Amino acid sequence: MKRVMLIAAAFWTIIxxxxxPIDQIYTSTSEKAYFGKIVSMxxxxxxxxxxxxxxxEISANEITRIIxxxxxxxxxxxxxxxxDGDYEKAIEVLKKETTEGKRREVAEEIxxxxxxxxxxxxxxxxADPIEASKQMFAFIxxxxxxxxxxxxxxxxxxxxxxxxxxxxxxxxxxxxxQAPWPDYKIRAQVALGRxxxxxxxxxxxxxxxDEALNIDTPGELADAQRTAARIGKARxxxxxxxxxxxxxxxxxxxxxxxEKQTEINAMAYNALGTALRKAGKPKEAILAxxxxxxxxxxxxxxxxEAVANLEKLFTETHKPNHSRDMREILDEKYKNSRWAxxxx
Numbered sequence: 001m002k003r004v005m006l007i008a009a010a011f012w013t014i015i016x017x018x019x020x021p022i023d024q025i026y027t028s029t030s031e032k033a034y035f036g037k038i039v040s041m042x043x044x045x046x047x048x049x050x051x052x053x054x055x056x057e058i059s060a061n062e063i064t065r066i067i068x069x070x071x072x073x074x075x076x077x078x079x080x081x082x083x084d085g086d087y088e089k090a091i092e093v094l095k096k097e098t099t100e101g102k103r104r105e106v107a108e109e110i111x112x113x114x115x116x117x118x119x120x121x122x123x124x125x126x127a128d129p130i131e132a133s134k135q136m137f138a139f140i141x142x143x144x145x146x147x148x149x150x151x152x153x154x155x156x157x158x159x160x161x162x163x164x165x166x167x168x169x170x171x172x173x174x175x176x177x178q179a180p181w182p183d184y185k186i187r188a189q190v191a192l193g194r195x196x197x198x199x200x201x202x203x204x205x206x207x208x209x210d211e212a213l214n215i216d217t218p219g220e221l222a223d224a225q226r227t228a229a230r231i232g233k234a235r236x237x238x239x240x241x242x243x244x245x246x247x248x249x250x251x252x253x254x255x256x257x258x259e260k261q262t263e264i265n266a267m268a269y270n271a272l273g274t275a276l277r278k279a280g281k282p283k284e285a286i287l288a289x290x291x292x293x294x295x296x297x298x299x300x301x302x303x304x305e306a307v308a309n310l311e312k313l314f315t316e317t318h319k320p321n322h323s324r325d326m327r328e329i330l331d332e333k334y335k336n337s338r339w340a341x342x343x344x
Contacts, residue, residue: 022051024067025058028221034058038068038105043149044180060147061181061221068106072097075106078113085298087117088126108139112148115139119155122162124300125337129162150179154191161195162338169195182217186225189215193232202239209233224264227253231267238275246275266296270305277313286313301337304330308339 025034025048036050046058065079074097081090094114099107115135121127136156143149157172170192177188189212196205212229215222230253237246250272257264273288292299292306311326330340 022069023048025063026065026067027058027062028064029062033067038066041105041147042145043147046147059181060150061179061184063147066105066109066147068103068109070103071106071109072102075110075113078110078117082113082117085300087120087300090114090117091121108143108146108148111135111139111143112146112152115152116148116155119159120300122336123155123158124304125334125340126300128336129159133159133163150176150184154187157191157195161198166195166199181221182215183219183222183225186212186215186217186222186229190225190228190232193229197232197235197239200239202236206233206236209236224261227257227261227264228267231264231271234271234275238271238278243275243279247272247279250275262296263299263302266292266299266302266306269296270302270309273306273309277309282313282317286310286317289313300334304334304337304339307334308337 022035023038025036025038025046027034034048034050034054035052036048036054039047039049041047042060044060046060046063048054048056048058050056065083067076067079074093077093078090081087081093090113094110097110099110102110115132115138118127118132118135122129122132133156136152136159139146140149140152140156143152146152153172153175157169157176160166160169160172173188173191173195176191177185179185179188189208193205193208193212196202196208209229209232213226213233230249234246234249234253237243237249250268253268254265254272257268259265269288269292273285273292276282276285276288289306289309293303293310297303307326307329311323311330314320314323314326330337334340
């Protein structure tokens with residue numbers, strides 16, 4: 001693939017008389033990558049000069065990945081590892097990589113991959129959240145024009161929740177809510193709802209989720225966030241003791257979601273397991289949490305939640321060996337997580 005890219009770049013140089021940096025932009029709205037030159041970048045839009053055909057502006061909320069011209073092999077490997085959910089590998093392959101002398105966008109991508117991977121591990125309990133907050137804060141401070149900026153703000157908010165700094169989390173979620181896209185405004189309310197649930201404040205969480213659902217905008221991204229809000233509201237029902245209502249809602253959600261929606265499905269099955277456990281149905285709850293652990297283990301924080309619940313449920317159903325296996329996973333992979341400290 002890299003050889004083909006170099007040949008294409010050389011061919012373009014011959015016919016135009018100018019060197020052409022081949023950047024590849026992957027989006028959620030196209031099955032093919034866009035090839036060309038990034039002219040400028042802000043937190044919300046990339047101005048793009050396509051090699052042949054394609055958009056001249058690409059919204060940051062549509063971008064799933066960018067491969068920059070002259071990206072070092074370690075960065076390419078880290079990007080792939082992140083797509084695979086292997087954050088330890090992403091950090092490892094970038095360990096000796098420097099940003100010195102590199103194109104600004106490449107240097108920022110290296111910094112983001114490091115901060116993003118450390119943050120994901122910290123949220124699940126596999127890394128130090130204080131170190132993660134330092135890396136992410138540095139990125140947010142130094143890369144305000146990166147297309148990753150708003151995602152970084154969301155993750156910084158999540159790290160603050162992990163650290164119990166809920167007021168700080170709300171400030172970063174507010175930045176996310178200032179984005180020009182309705183789906184991000186929904187996303188900000190969903191994140192705010194999660195932070196309230198972490199404080200067992202079902203009323204405030206329910207209000208945040210209602211705000212999310214009241215933002216009426218079409219599109220897959222908005223639909224996914226609205227589904228997350230519905231799952232959040234089911235969590236609020238569980239906290240309020242309305243378990244039957246929660247179960248009906250969650251089963252309806254799972255009937256409507258597609259298997260490829262890994263994060264949404266993992267969220268729904270964890271909520272379902274929690275509802276079933278509260279309803280006194282431990283065997284059914286085990287199946288729900290096992291579904292997350294076996295099918296969606298790359299969703300680290302959600303897997304940690306599932307594993308922690310499985311440890312307790314296996315103990316309650318007199319399966320000490322299985323319970324011990326779950327505890328080993330918690331201690332090895334998620335030792336710093338809130339889930340490793342006990343599930344109520």
